[in-house]
Amino acid sequence: MATATLGLYPLSRRCNGRYLDNERDITPWMARTQEQRRAETRQQLLEAARDMVAERGIAGASVDAVAEAANLTSGALYGQFGRKEGLLVALLDAWKDATASVIAADFEASSSRDDQLASLWRNLADPPADGGDAWVLLEHELWLYACRHPGARSTVAARYEDARRSLADALPGAAVADDPASEEGLASLLIALVIGLEMQRRLDPDAISDELAVAGLRTLVDAFARTRERA
Structure with missing residues (x-):
């Protein structure tokens, strides 16, 4: 033809x-x-x-x-x-999104705050996904890369902002009711505590047990709520 x-x-x-x-x-x-x-x-x-x-x-x-x-x-x-950081961010975004979805589902299905906090700790500090430990290390490396390369900071900062908002959306009732700023502030503190505990546990696993981590997160949530109620 x-x-x-x-x-x-x-x-x-x-x-x-x-x-x-x-x-x-x-x-x-x-x-x-x-x-x-x-x-x-x-x-x-x-x-x-x-x-x-x-x-x-x-x-x-x-x-x-x-x-x-x-x-x-x-x-x-x-x-x-x-550019290079665009590749690195894309590399981690799929893992981040999958982890956020698991945490949100766990929060919705959990009957207690401790179960929710245990899910947050487990999925961020000891992710069950294949190669999860490597993904957490890559997150640390991306943070260091952004600290050393000012041009990458806004991109990495945007990822942290997105993580805070995602966690805040999954925290109904954990902070002061009807106060979105309160929930995002609490999310910032929770992420900071989880990262700090995970870094210590990586070097000395016996120093940070799951029970200690969840107790620390619970104390933070309760203290934050009391502070906001007095404000």
Whole structure:
């Protein structure tokens, strides 16, 4: 069958069992294919970065090294993520979102505040997901990277802000009623305490038990609520 052409693209080609006979038909077919290729490229880069950062740390995972490990060019990485910290943030966002969803579901299903706080501690300090321990280390590395590279600070700060808001949304009744600022403030303190306890436990597991961590979180919640009620 002869095909007419417009520029470089045939105006009649077979796709999914039918012929595409005009430019309007061809455009979505091409767009879907390009979108699929872009998604595959993104996944290749994320997988290469995950393995390399876990092995070498952020400093040892250069743009060129990640691109080479993914059998792609550095231009492909910049095209997908803009710069190195964009890749690192994307690498951690999937884990962060999955963890936030688990915590929110646990909060909704829990019948007691201690169960909620235990879920918060367990999922952030000792995540059950495959490679969870490595993800927590990557979060620490991303924080250090932002401290050392001012250009990355706003991006990482936005991630912390998002984490605070997500936790605050899951805290109905934990802070003073009808006070969103109170809930977000409490979320900030809870995240800070969890991070500090997790860092100590990583170096000395016997120093920070699950019971101690939950008791500390409970004390913080109760003290914060009393302070806000007196204000």
